[in-house]
Structures are given as structure tokens and as C-alpha cells.
Amino acid sequence: MPNTASVLDLISVTKRFVAPDGVSQLTAIEQVTMNVRAGEFVAVVGPSGCGKSTILNLVSGLDRASEGRIVLNGAPVTGPNPSVGFMLQKDLLLPWRTIVSNVEFGLEARGLSAAERRERALRELKRCRLDDFANSYPYQLSGGMRQRAALARTLAIEPAIVLLDEPFSALDAQTKMILQKSFAQTIASEGITTVLITHDLLEAATMSDRILVMSERPGRIIDEIIVDLPDRDNPMARMHQPKVKQYVDRLMATLHLEEKVA
Amino acid sequence: MSAPEASSALGLRLPATEPTAQPAVPTIPWYTRHAVTLGSLAFGVAFLLTWQLLPPALGVPSYIIPTVSDLIAEAGRMAARERLIYHFASTFFIGSIGFIVGSLLGAAIGYVLGMSTLLEKILSPYLLGLQIAPKVAFAPLFIMWLGYNAWPKLIVTILVVFFPILVNVLQSMKTVDRDMINLARAYSMSRMQIFWKIEVPASMPALMAGLRIGATLAVIGVTVGELVGGNTGLGYLITFGEGQANTAMVFNAIILLTIIGIVLYGVVAFIEARVLHYIPRAIR
């Protein structure tokens, strides 16, 4: 069970961008308040363009909030910081590096010796069951393996929290299910605090402890669902639970999916 | 690549398959495997034969189109009497130095401008102008300023090589994946670390493409420099041969210039194959 220590807090966070016309402002997210406790797995769902990736950019310190505060492990986020690991739909592996040296990449801005880096990278690859491919180049791996390598790189920095922005959405349906399970196992066994941004409502229900639902832009949190299911480390097992369908139905209702026309 | 293929796409271990008898790989006869090479060779031989036999058969005099054997004979005479080796070495040397210096300068300034958006914006109209200007036309100016020596040729060569490389490097710096840079920033990397670890390697394909163009332009640059002034180099031999109505000499000089270009290009291709080894062949 997740303990109660808060790892991440967003307090009334608003982010505005300059609109495409260059003059007016576009509010991406408005008054977002959320918190993630240690060891918790929180999913964030919402319509396209509601500001999910914006939240990720703010938490990772790549961008600054217009209003509100973001607190990570008790300290305000003022810029990129080593306790956040993030992963996108694109694996962002450097094509000119081998897998092991890609995993080392995140450690290179730290005062570690080359030997220590290599050791940690290999350990991480082992955990993600990619140790046989340490010396392969990214093009020699399948899409699913590349995402696992990206997860290994993300975990190698030993982040306090991992932000996943639609990490499975570029994969085919079967690879996706296998990878969800693989990620869920790794995350559960290490007790990693995770935020998963996703479009896939079933993925949200089968992988997380809690689901936050966002509104259309400007994005706000409009619902919170506690996922009360066993087997968080095995999304495939959860899929058979009747309750999952209830959660998905509730998400569809909250997002008004059935009233929408393309 | 045998280890990666032993597992499924997801890295799940497959049950080891019994080492059954391999189906015999049909042996491809040597003449099929080398069909392309043989075809090229055959074409080359046919071309040389036609060159040797056709003009005399049509009654074209050898001072208009010298035959292949005329060219070989003239090459021997040039080596003995016209210091051919010396002229060849001079062109080769200036072309290579110009190519190397022009590449280094072009790449260096490309990277500097790529790092500084402001500088790039300020300078880009002038760069565009200079890029369009026919650089070889500057050759007479350099001769007037610097005299009949190696410098004008070298500077023209540097100038023609410089721009395509600068433009390629700059363009690639501007199109590096933003998410890749954000990833490095999230890992607290400094501007210089991002430059060396992401931008420089990401620009390698474009730099190599620029070098390929530069290798061919270097020969043009040095030739124009030699045509315009001085008494050294294959370009000079062309004007000299022209003055004597010695077509064989002109042909020979052109052939040797082409060989210099091929050597420079070959060196670039050799380096490229090593630098870009991580790009799968089908895509390259």
C-alpha cells in the first residue's frame, strides 16, 4: 500500500501560452491541484490538447508555471532537477549510441565515474530484461524493446517520480499489452512513484491506483477515481475484473465521449 | 547480429529451436554475384574501344579528338617534358588543403551560428547573398590582391567549399529534435553538453552530405584559380595546352582533375561509412 508521504504537489497551477496569433493568451491548464504520494501510480486522462503534456513539462522543470506552485519532495520546482524522470511516446534514444550507452546518458551530467555509470546502466538493463541487447544500436531493436530501453534510461537516474507521457501509444495492440505488463511489474517491484498520461481509458484503469480526469482546455481536474482493484503489477489480470468496465464507463461518461461527434 | 535474433521482438526468450539441418543455401555463381561490377567494366572497355576506334574511322583528326593511345603517349611526354607530376601534385595539394580548411571553417561557423540564434538571424541575409554569389568569379580579385602564387587558388577553393558545408551544418542544427534537447535539459545537462552529446552527432549526416558536395567543388575551385592565373597546376596545363592547340594535353589534365575529385570524394565516403555506421544500410 502506498504510504502517505507526498512526493509531488501541484497547488493551483495555471499555465498560459502566447496564442498562435502572437498577441492573446491561451490558457492550457487552469487551477490544477493534485498530489501524488510515494509509491503511488496515478493516471491522468483527458481530451487531446487539455494540457496533459504541459503538466509534465512543468513538473520536469522544462517550463515554468504562470501561477501556482509545484512542490517535489518538499522543495519547489524551479528548473530541471534530477529527481524527475520522464518518458514520451517517442523513445528518444540516440541512434548513434548503443543501448547501454543510451541508458548511461541520463547519468552523464552527474559526478559518476565511467565505471559506475556502466554498472548502473547494466543493472537497469537487466531489470528491464534487455541485458542481451546492451551493445546493440537502437535500430536493431523493435519498438517495444526501444520503449523498455527508454524506461531503463529513465530509471537509471533513480528518480523520485517517473512521468510517462503516452509511452505505449505508438505500439501495436499486442506489444502494448505485453509492455504494459512489463512496465507494471518493474514499477511495482521497485515501488516507483509514477504519473501516467494516457488517452487509453482501459490502460488508466488497469495500471493505476488513482485516475485524474481533466476537462477540455483550459484543463482542470474534473474527476478523481480511486481504482480499488488488486494486481496493480499485472494489467492483464486486471482486465478480467468486472469493475474495470465500470471505471471505463464512468470515465467515458465524465469525458462525454458518447455525445461527441468527430 | 545472431544474438538479437535469438529472442522475439519483445525480448521474451523463445524456446530454443533444435539445430535442424540447415536448408542448403543455393550457391550463387561468381558471375551473378559480380554482375554489376562486370557490367561496369564491360561498359568501360566498350567506351574506351569506341573512343580509340570511332573518331579515326569517321575521319576526325586527332587534334580535334585524340584517341586513347594518343592520350597515353601525350601523358608520357607531359611527364617527361612538362613536369606533369609537379603540376598534378600542386593541384592535388592545394585542392586538398583548401578542402580541409574550407570544411573546418564552414563546419565551425555553421556550429557557432547554430548555437546562436541571434547571430544567425543577423547574418543570414548576408550569408544567403554570399552563398548565391559565384565564388569562382572572385579569383581574379584575389590574384590582383595577392599576386601570382598559391594563395589565390587556395582562397578560392576554401571559399567554394565553405558555404555548402556551413549551410548544411546550420540547417541540421536548427532541425535537431526539440524533445531530444528537452530530455538532455531534464537531465540537467549544460548547453555545451547538449552541443557535444546531441547536436554535433545529430548533425553528422548533414555534415557528411556537405563534405561530399565540398569534395567535388574543391576541384572546381582550384581549377578556376589555376586557369585564371599563375604557371602551376593542372588548370594551368589546360590553358597552356589550349594555347598550343594540344587537345590531348587538355584531355589529360581534365582526366587527372577528375581523379583528384574522385580521391577526395572517396576519402569522404570512407569517413562517412565509419561515422554513420549506426544508420541501417537500407536507409542510408
Ligand SMILES: Nc1ncnc2c1ncn2[C@@H]1O[C@H](COP(=O)(O)OP(=O)(O)OP(=O)(O)O)[C@@H](O)[C@H]1O
Ligand atoms: N510551447 C507552447 N506554446 C504555445 N502553446 C502551447 C505550447 N505547448 C502547448 N501549447 C498549447 O497548450 C495546449 C495543451 O497542450 P498539451 O500538449 O499539454 O496537450 P495534451 O493534453 O498533452 O494533448 P495531447 O493529448 O494531444 O498530447 C494546446 O492547446 C497547445 O496548443
Ligand SMILES: [Mg+2]
Ligand atoms: Mg500530450
